[in-house]
Amino acid sequence: MTHESASQADNPHELLAAVRDLTRQVRVAQRGTWFPLLVFATITLLAIPVYRYAPYLDLFDTCRSRGDQTVCAAPNPAELGYWTVALVLAYAVIAGFYVRQSRRRGVGTPVLPYVVVGVALAVLMAAVSIWLTFHPLLPVPADPFAVEPADIEVGPAAWLVNGLASPMAVIALALLVLAWVERHWALLAYSIVFLATVMVIGGQVIHTTSRWFFLPHLLVPAAMLLLGAAAFAVFRPTTEVRA
Structure with missing residues (x-):
C-alpha cells in the first residue's frame, strides 16, 4: 500500500519531466541555424559588385560637384x-527552408515571427535611411569640399541610429529574434557579438581614395557569418524527437 502511494505521488513529476524532455527535443529538432547564416553571408558577398560597380543614382538631389570632385550626402540608392x-x-528562402525541414522531420517550426520581423526590419531600414537623407543627424557643412570626414563630430545618438539602420545591424537584430524563436543560447551569444562587431566596423572612417574602400565593411561580417554557419552546421545536435 505504501509502495503504490509513493508511485502515484511520483507519476506527476515523471510526467512533467517527460514533457520537459520532449519539449527540449522538439526545440532542438526545429533548429536550422546554419542556413540563415549561410544565406546572409551569400547576399553580403553578392553586395560587393553592387558597391563597386553600381552607378550612383542621385534620386534625392544630395550630390554637389566641384571640378572633378563630387560629394553626396546620401548613400547610393542602388545599394539601399x-x-x-x-x-x-x-527571408523568403529561409522560410521555405524551415517549412521543408518541418515536413521532413514531422516537427513544426515557429519561424513566422522571425520572418515577419526580418522583413519588417528590412523595410524599416530603407525608410529610416531615406528619412535620414532629409533629416540628417550628422552636421551638414556649408562647404562639403572644405571639410574632411574625420573633422565631423558624431554624437552617440547619431552613431547609434545610423549604425542600427545599416544592413549588417538589421541582420544581427533579426538573428536575435531567431535565437528567441529557437531558444538557442549559443545563437544569442553569437548574435550579440556579431551586432557589436558590425556596429564598431560601421563607425570606422576609412581614409583612402580606393574604389574598394568598402571591403572591410562587407568582408568582415561575411567571414563571421560563414564561420558561424560552419560552426552551427558541424555542431548541430542530431537528437531525434521521441514521442
Whole structure:
C-alpha cells in the first residue's frame, strides 16, 4: 500500500519531466541555424559588385560637384535598393527552408515571427535611411569640399541610429529574434557579438581614395557569418524527437 502511494505521488513529476524532455527535443529538432547564416553571408558577398560597380543614382538631389570632385550626402540608392530586395528574398528562402525541414522531420517550426520581423526590419531600414537623407543627424557643412570626414563630430545618438539602420545591424537584430524563436543560447551569444562587431566596423572612417574602400565593411561580417554557419552546421545536435 505504501509502495503504490509513493508511485502515484511520483507519476506527476515523471510526467512533467517527460514533457520537459520532449519539449527540449522538439526545440532542438526545429533548429536550422546554419542556413540563415549561410544565406546572409551569400547576399553580403553578392553586395560587393553592387558597391563597386553600381552607378550612383542621385534620386534625392544630395550630390554637389566641384571640378572633378563630387560629394553626396546620401548613400547610393542602388545599394539601399539591393539590400532591401536581397533581405526580403533571403527571408523568403529561409522560410521555405524551415517549412521543408518541418515536413521532413514531422516537427513544426515557429519561424513566422522571425520572418515577419526580418522583413519588417528590412523595410524599416530603407525608410529610416531615406528619412535620414532629409533629416540628417550628422552636421551638414556649408562647404562639403572644405571639410574632411574625420573633422565631423558624431554624437552617440547619431552613431547609434545610423549604425542600427545599416544592413549588417538589421541582420544581427533579426538573428536575435531567431535565437528567441529557437531558444538557442549559443545563437544569442553569437548574435550579440556579431551586432557589436558590425556596429564598431560601421563607425570606422576609412581614409583612402580606393574604389574598394568598402571591403572591410562587407568582408568582415561575411567571414563571421560563414564561420558561424560552419560552426552551427558541424555542431548541430542530431537528437531525434521521441514521442
